[in-house]
Amino acid sequence: MLDEKIEPFYDEVVRRNPGEVEFHQAVREVVDSLGPVLAKHPRFTERKIIERLCEPERQIIFRVPWIDDAGEVHINRGFRVEVNSALGPYKGGLRFHPSVSLGIVKFLGFEQVFKNALTGMPLGGGKGGSDFDPKGRSDDEIMRFCQSFMTELYRHLGEYTDVPAGDIGVGSREIGYLFGQYKRITNRYESGVLTGKGLEWGGALVRTEATGYGTAMFTREMLAARGELLDGKTCVVSGSGNVAIYAIEKLEQFGATVVACSDSDGVVYDPKGLDVDLLRQIKEVERGRLDRYAQRRDYATHSRGANIWETPCDIALPCATQNELTGRDAATLIRNGVSAVAEGANMPTTPEGVRAFLDAGVAFGPGKAANAGGVATSALEMQQNASRDRWTFEHTEERLDEIMTDIHSLCHRTAEEFGSPGNYVVGANIAGFQRVAHAMVAMGLV
Numbered sequence: 001m002l003d004e005k006i007e008p009f010y011d012e013v014v015r016r017n018p019g020e021v022e023f024h025q026a027v028r029e030v031v032d033s034l035g036p037v038l039a040k041h042p043r044f045t046e047r048k049i050i051e052r053l054c055e056p057e058r059q060i061i062f063r064v065p066w067i068d069d070a071g072e073v074h075i076n077r078g079f080r081v082e083v084n085s086a087l088g089p090y091k092g093g094l095r096f097h098p099s100v101s102l103g104i105v106k107f108l109g110f111e112q113v114f115k116n117a118l119t120g121m122p123l124g125g126g127k128g129g130s131d132f133d134p135k136g137r138s139d140d141e142i143m144r145f146c147q148s149f150m151t152e153l154y155r156h157l158g159e160y161t162d163v164p165a166g167d168i169g170v171g172s173r174e175i176g177y178l179f180g181q182y183k184r185i186t187n188r189y190e191s192g193v194l195t196g197k198g199l200e201w202g203g204a205l206v207r208t209e210a211t212g213y214g215t216a217m218f219t220r221e222m223l224a225a226r227g228e229l230l231d232g233k234t235c236v237v238s239g240s241g242n243v244a245i246y247a248i249e250k251l252e253q254f255g256a257t258v259v260a261c262s263d264s265d266g267v268v269y270d271p272k273g274l275d276v277d278l279l280r281q282i283k284e285v286e287r288g289r290l291d292r293y294a295q296r297r298d299y300a301t302h303s304r305g306a307n308i309w310e311t312p313c314d315i316a317l318p319c320a321t322q323n324e325l326t327g328r329d330a331a332t333l334i335r336n337g338v339s340a341v342a343e344g345a346n347m348p349t350t351p352e353g354v355r356a357f358l359d360a361g362v363a364f365g366p367g368k369a370a371n372a373g374g375v376a377t378s379a380l381e382m383q384q385n386a387s388r389d390r391w392t393f394e395h396t397e398e399r400l401d402e403i404m405t406d407i408h409s410l411c412h413r414t415a416e417e418f419g420s421p422g423n424y425v426v427g428a429n430i431a432g433f434q435r436v437a438h439a440m441v442a443m444g445l446v
């Protein structure tokens, strides 16, 4: 049940954004936590901060025409939703996946605002992407698509305006093609306009690893708050993309054993602990499917169509996509003894799943806190670009660790302050909201 003061805002969001169910879900999940903070700061209500946050500052939708290798013309749709710039330039990734729609981009952009606020860095929030499906496309096709996408998007970007990065389907290869086209059109070598760049041309060490590493660090902190260690724990990580691979690597460095990961075809189970080098070789170098892993490693199996959440574990990290862990999956994990869940992906757990974890006393780290390491390291990349500097891997990883530890403490403290000790959902929503809301009040009605 929503707070009665908040229900009308939510109903209005649903009315104004018909059919955008993921956006409705993301808004509901945040506003559901905000009753106590509105009671403490009546000014936020007077200034209609929630209503303003729910209406993006700008929404851009554009046509992306491109030609495949066989000479056939394709038309995709491009999006950039610039949600809020109270704390800094719009910042958030680009997603290339056939499921991308305005509602998906809007939900991701909305979440991004609070996540970026939690990092304490000068970052606003936005998100973008296209319904283009990169699977099975040649390198040249990817390049032509990226060039066409940037030919329209470039006019909305700038290091002080809007700074995209990667997300599902967009890694350093795509960022390279996007940056090349931006540079060509604008005649400016503006490193700070995109993050996730290659190391040879303005990228930062640790950016590739940052989201997954950060999620593992957040998990370590949640366990530490309960007097537990990751060492010796059995973990399961869904997905096998950028976030999943580096979450697995860091969990294993912390002494845990990660026994399963997945892709949209199925699940790999490796009781001896996943071999990250092999995973990286298959996914990043060969750009192959996950079933290859089981073909090359003794004891490992690949089960097509299996549900990863049925694998018994102490710790579960959903790192693939939204709504991939349902109430039923949560019940299975709880029955199998899970003690902590941290979201590497954005909104991977359904509201029923979140409720089940909280009710069962599972330590639950919501994505906007647990996966904030990626965007935080993007801010470190921008910092290095602005000062023409280059930090070592060790220094950057240390900064990332400090940031994740600080985000954990902030969420933990805020949850306690607002009467929900141990509830990181409440802590993250209120702490992120407060930072943005204070800045919005200070800047007046803009």
Ligand code: NDP
Binding pocket: 166, 167, 168, 169, 170, 211, 239, 240, 241, 242, 243, 244, 262, 263, 264, 265, 319, 320, 321, 322, 344, 345, 346, 371, 372, 374, 375
């Ligand atoms: P990648 O494209 O590198 O990997 C995505 C992984 O998730 C792949 O294994 C993919 O499998 C799987 N997946 C994607 N869509 C689906 C689906 N509909 N059903 C089942 N599996 C799916 O993306 P990232 O690792 O970068 O992103 C993963 C999640 O983390 C997303 O929610 C993203 O928003 C979030 N995130 C990413 C950040 C980053 O820095 N990259 C930062 C913060 C959050 P398959 O190959 O079969 O499609």
